[in-house]
Amino acid sequence: MSDTDAPTVTAAALAIGDELLSGRTKDKNIGHLAEMLTAAGITLEEVRIVPDEQQRIVEALNALRRRYDYVFTSGGIGPTHDDITADAVAAAFGVPCDYDSEALTLLARHYAERNLEFTPARRRMARMPVGSRHIDNPVSRAPGFIIGNVHVMAGVPSVFQAMLDNVLPTLRTGARLLSDKVPCPFGEGDIGDPLTVIAKANPDVNIGSYPRFSGEGFSTEIVIRGRDGDAVAAAKQEIEAMLADIEYSLGAAAD
Amino acid sequence: MSDTDAPTVTAAALAIGDELLSGRTKDKNIGHLAEMLTAAGITLEEVRIVPDEQQRIVEALNALRRRYDYVFTSGGIGPTHDDITADAVAAAFGVPCDYDSEALTLLARHYAERNLEFTPARRRMARMPVGSRHIDNPVSRAPGFIIGNVHVMAGVPSVFQAMLDNVLPTLRTGARLLSDKVPCPFGEGDIGDPLTVIAKANPDVNIGSYPRFSGEGFSTEIVIRGRDGDAVAAAKQEIEAMLADIEYSLGAAAD
Numbered sequence A, B: 001m002s003d004t005d006a007p008t009v010t011a012a013a014l015a016i017g018d019e020l021l022s023g024r025t026k027d028k029n030i031g032h033l034a035e036m037l038t039a040a041g042i043t044l045e046e047v048r049i050v051p052d053e054q055q056r057i058v059e060a061l062n063a064l065r066r067r068y069d070y071v072f073t074s075g076g077i078g079p080t081h082d083d084i085t086a087d088a089v090a091a092a093f094g095v096p097c098d099y100d101s102e103a104l105t106l107l108a109r110h111y112a113e114r115n116l117e118f119t120p121a122r123r124r125m126a127r128m129p130v131g132s133r134h135i136d137n138p139v140s141r142a143p144g145f146i147i148g149n150v151h152v153m154a155g156v157p158s159v160f161q162a163m164l165d166n167v168l169p170t171l172r173t174g175a176r177l178l179s180d181k182v183p184c185p186f187g188e189g190d191i192g193d194p195l196t197v198i199a200k201a202n203p204d205v206n207i208g209s210y211p212r213f214s215g216e217g218f219s220t221e222i223v224i225r226g227r228d229g230d231a232v233a234a235a236k237q238e239i240e241a242m243l244a245d246i247e248y249s250l251g252a253a254a255d
Helices: A018-022 A029-040 A054-067 A085-093 A101-113 A120-124 A157-170 A188-201 A229-249 B018-022 B029-040 B054-067 B085-093 B101-113 B120-124 B157-170 B188-201 B229-249
Strands: A010-016 A043-050 A070-074 A097-099 A127-129 A133-137 A141-147 A150-153 A178-184 A206-213 A218-226 B010-016 B043-050 B070-074 B097-099 B127-129 B133-137 B141-147 B150-153 B178-184 B206-213 B218-226
Touching: A010 A029, A010 A054, A018 A043, A018 B029, A018 B043, A018 B206, A018 B218, A029 A043, A029 A070, A029 A157, A029 B018, A043 A054, A043 B018, A054 A070, A054 A085, A070 A157, A085 A097, A085 A127, A085 A141, A085 A150, A097 A101, A101 A120, A101 A141, A120 B188, A127 A141, A133 A150, A133 A157, A150 A157, A178 A229, A188 A206, A188 A218, A188 A229, A188 B120, A206 B018, A218 A229, A218 B018, B010 B029, B010 B054, B029 B043, B029 B070, B029 B157, B043 B054, B054 B070, B054 B085, B070 B157, B085 B097, B085 B127, B085 B141, B085 B150, B097 B101, B101 B120, B101 B141, B127 B141, B133 B150, B133 B157, B150 B157, B178 B229, B188 B206, B188 B218, B188 B229, B218 B229
Parallel strands: A010 A043, A010 A070, A070 A150, B010 B043, B010 B070, B070 B150
Antiparallel strands: A043 B043, A097 A127, A133 A141, A141 A150, A178 A218, A206 A218, B097 B127, B133 B141, B141 B150, B178 B218, B206 B218
16 A cells, blocks of 8 residues: 655654763664654654753754754753753743743642652753643653644653653654565675666665674665555565575575 | 863764664764764764755755864765765765775775675775775775865774774864763752752853663762863862762661
């Protein structure tokens, strides 16, 4: 079944945090978001990582939110002085950043239940651009928020993932991208020429080849993506036939 | 010893590849680059990930190379039809992309030694923007290249890392950023207010706090960064004293 008539829905990710740029923290949210969006039929088209500096966040956010259907941010919405994402997002939209009464109520109850003081730092987590809607946080309660097409989520992976789970069902999705793959024991140098011929002959699919280096030599994974299942299957058959030819011409299977 | 007089050297990373945006491949190069640059005294200030589309690569590369001292790219320099980074980089610089005679010689010898045919696909890997210098690739021979302030490297992590090892000693470096950290058994909500006071009182350092969620509750790692070792040590002492106060006021160490 072809699904090529459904519109494409595009997205960008903006990961915020000095720790990602210093190498202290290895980002885990971008890869997860990429996988979840792809599965949902939303095309992640760009990612940026910027430091905890208001002007840099504003600039990147304004570039991305104007260009793509959705933007997803991670990081900088905690209770400490270096958590400046809410202020920066408000500045990008030109609206005030203020304490949200519903979030204050939610957090006051959360900390009261735990006999924890509702400190000014914790109150900071109730601040958001005026006009935002909440993203529920089942892990640690302090909500993310949505303003315009921008979804602002936590940087801690378990919280980011829980927030994304809450957001995904609310998004408009496009034609789901189908994909299939063919493992290939040969390096890209062996298959590059015939694969180029197949890619040109199959304009309705996108064929990617991804080398892997074992320490001994290269192998390749060939991935076929498209919105039309028949076109993906046809390209896959051609690739498998091509690999059989190479194997035959080399006189033996690769080790 | 203060090292604050040395100039800051800035960098950006541009990771290229549809597979990073679809979630098929989880990027490993950005985190590695971030760590290596930080250790070398170069500040990674921005990261972008873009698909294998010439216009998108050109646009991102031109934005980044004009803004930062160095740009490091990963991905898209292999032998297959979807490897378009060399062409895109040439287009960004407005120079032709052509077969480099030195690279052709190198690769011809490499494949001859292995009794492998030097196919058109493999010859593609000798193409680079006219005027580029090579980045040696000890892993699989096909070189990366340098043009202007842009360093173009492979996407396969082992090759990227080997190329980066060759590039790092050639770079101008700035004041090395010193950092120290204090593990903190309390969540950010407990420390946010006093930590803000300490951060304001220590303008020569950058204090970051990074929550970790165990499933039971949050703990925090507090990181102090600066170019002046005395200032970092002074801030660290204040933070440790602050944590001791909290522990005392809670009547016991956190579990």
